[in-house]
Amino acid sequence: MQRITEAPLDVNTLLAETENDTCGAFVVFGGVVRNHHQGRGVAGMSYTAYGPMAEKVLEELEQETIQRFGVAECRIMHRIGKLEIGEASVLVAVRSAHRADSFEAGQYAIDTLKERLPVWKEDFYTDGSSGYQDGVPLETSEATETERGGRGHE
Amino acid sequence: MQRITEAPLDVNTLLAETENDTCGAFVVFGGVVRNHHQGRGVAGMSYTAYGPMAEKVLEELEQETIQRFGVAECRIMHRIGKLEIGEASVLVAVRSAHRADSFEAGQYAIDTLKERLPVWKEDFYTDGSSGYQDGVPLETSEATETERGGRGHE
Amino acid sequence: MLDVQFYGVLQQVAGTRSLQVDLKDDDITVDQVLTQLRQDVPALSAHLPRVACAQGESLVRRSDAVDPRQPLVLLPPVSGGRGPGQWRNT
């Protein structure tokens, strides 16, 4: 089951893959390329991933989300390559017996993905320039190790 | 634009109707017929609505959600008639610039819908019996007016 | 005559989707119609405290005057699934 793909993402694919008759609720989150970033016009975007680790991070995050929130299903896909405005870069689908769990689990999954998934986005601005967005250092970087030490291993 | 329908609901329909290039996030909530209710096996379900008021309640709830959470788009559809296990009875789609707003607004919309929308569900159990699920009295019932008075119009 | 319509479980309880209530005069409140209904269909009595009433697109209160030209619609508790409560009174 591929979680990092160059193909356009479709919500119904994830819903079909997570069908579960015990569930009364689903939540799908989608991250979409929007036409602005920090006040600048955006024409498109390109995503790259470190594939071997990215697949594993998503697989583990699905399992962690299921166990942590007691939801029945969690499925995550992230797109790479060039994306147009309005296209989805990431989809998270969660299913549970009751709706509150799906909302909570879905939000956890996307928030955590943003801190762990080795994916980078390069904005193409409407003025013709481009640039990588800065982000969150992954664990094991000096920055996170120092922060962790400074917080007294809390 | 019809919000109460006998036709199967499709997530992509709502996403297409809410396309908005300024948005970086969407959340879709789906309520689905599940195969159990309070320990009993469920074979299917039938939804009925008081149509004239239901359309208005959903339209107003969409606008209220947009204004309260500052999201860009909110679209709600509810299905009526006979539904099979796994079919969606309600879909809520929200789009916003940032993801936290979509989650919060989506949860508000479905929680509020459950208290305001004049819709009733009749379970058909696997043992051949059926029954209406009890629910939440609407505003203006004696029960809600008394509760309101008893709480000192808080 | 006023057309009274039932939804949800009330259709089962009343054994019908609608019935006619004889209005004594034109200037009658929702409450008065419900009092008449309790007499005509005693099985409804236990349900009425949790029933809301509507005419057209809007809910009407017990003390509101009834518009005799359109049906009075009786709405039992809605499908529910309780919200988490965090949104109430905010």
Add this chain to the structure above:
Amino acid sequence: MLDVQFYGVLQQVAGTRSLQVDLKDDDITVDQVLTQLRQDVPALSAHLPRVACAQGESLVRRSDAVDPRQPLVLLPPVSGGRGPGQWRNT
């Protein structure tokens, strides 16, 4: 020779997707490779504190020994969009 691969903005900074680092011996840590890299490509220095390293599917710490048979992969801060913080340390 160890294959060092760059991702994201590091490809721009290094001007390449990968380069070879000469290992003095087989028993070398991630930290020692990065020290060598700072000398070979000074422009990387400012970025390295916020870079994580991986081999294969897994992150490796600065003090970990490098497996010379597979590339050392340098991963800059990820696409971000900060979480609300409520999930941290819980």
